[in-house]
Amino acid sequence: MKAFEWVSPASVEEAVGLLKSAPTSREMDEAARPLAGGQDLLTTMKDYLTRPVRVVNLKSIRGLDKIEGDGRKGLRVGALVTLAQVEEHAVIRRDFPGLAEAAHSVATQQIRNLGTVGGNLCQRPRCWYYRLEEAVCIKKGGSECFAATGENKYNAILGGGPSWIVHPSDLAPMLVALGASVNVAGADGRRTILLEKFFTLPNEGSVRRENVLQNDEIITEVSVPASPFAARSTYLKFKERESLDFALSSVAAAVELGADKRVRQARLVLGGVAPVPWRVPKAEEFLKGKTLDAEALAGAARLALEGAEPLSKNAYKVPLTQTLVRRALAKAGGVSA
Template structure:
């Protein structure tokens, strides 16, 4: 590991200024579970690591009449154990509890999980100068593609590694960012950037920007949500495929639906065709298997990841079936 300066700031504005002043040489650190591994692997070599640990208020989880405010420094353990999250936003609690090990969840944060870098082994290896590192080749396209994208990949077939992102997009979360130009808010799905937007990054964060918190709308009494994750081992592994679904049912009719896939695309992937098919449908007429087929209708598997299409289809079917049973 190369030496770096560690700066423990006390305000978001101080962090923002340090990041803006040295955009190329500074990195933000929260729990450190991702950044430190990147430094050890030689993927990044920052001059300065800016810590948010001493910034007040960024770890708060607040419930109110308009919904919830989740500080970016809240740990995954705090999210999975929060009573209101478990009661009203089940998909988020389930996603948080599925991440890695208890030890990692104790230090890993909401913001860090949303902003983590790809797990692609070509990106993570110093031996491969891939497109994510300024090269001209995505080695996974013709190489070992077992864990790579089947949807929306194009010239870079990473998958976004965040489980929380999948759940939060389906729960209509919004991200708030503080930066040199002030504070701005956006739908969380707009926070993520695919390779076609900017090959060198996975979010819309600009130099000096800090993700401060995520907001969730007030829950409807008729909303139900679920998160499901398929992985090779029952503990620690990243998702092969995941799904988060949130469905509102009243009087036997689906009034709203959000379905998001993880592990299949460079960003959390909204299954809009299936969502539209559910809108206004009578519960008795819904065919979950057909919705699962819609979820992967545009899939373009690579040599080693054909298994992801039926896996994603079946997870969507299971999630929709469960929620319609619960809401009936």
């Protein structure tokens, strides 16, 4: 690990000032970095993937660890709230069940006790070429994505190129499905960003980043609006190892049903298959006005994977994800798949 300066600010303003003022490069891998639970940042530092000159410890800031609101008023979750707190929170379990399920699906209890909501959304990709110090892939300033022609079993089938990473966060697809926003503070002020616009594809902006945050910006809070579909939300994740693993594929679904059991609106977001949480508006639109019978579930599953372009070793993700789409929609709608 490269030597770094360790600072513990007392306020958000101080933190973003410290991020801004560090002697820094434009590349985020060498800029000052905020640290929350440290479950990802420290690993990337130990492997020299990130080499921050300064580490800004967000845990010294008070007030970023609160959960407020409910399904009627909307939910506000501080960036330092842990994944364990989200999965155990009685109001979240009742009013936003998919969010509690997504938090529960992450790693192990120990990691969920330390990992935070802000850190989970901003964690770096898990592609093994990216994580291997010696492999200077396109995300580390090299010229190619080795996964494109190499070992690509875990990589993207949608939205890939010129990098084929998949976004690793389990919270992200569910929060996008729920229409969440992030409140962001930076040295030049604060802004609110719809989470759907927060994550960036490799061919948008910089291929070395996964979101729109500037080096001096931090997430302070995630805000989830009240909605008629949040109470019927669910998150299904398929992983290679049952004990702990990242998603080979996951589906966040939420539906609003009318009194006649027909779908008024549906939200469907795929995880583990694209560099960003992958919303599928065509499938959402298709479901409107339909009862969730086998034909509707199959149609939504087909549309959700439309345009998938598997690499040499990950075509299995197409039928896997289609199955998860059917099951997630059925679960959210309270019918059998």
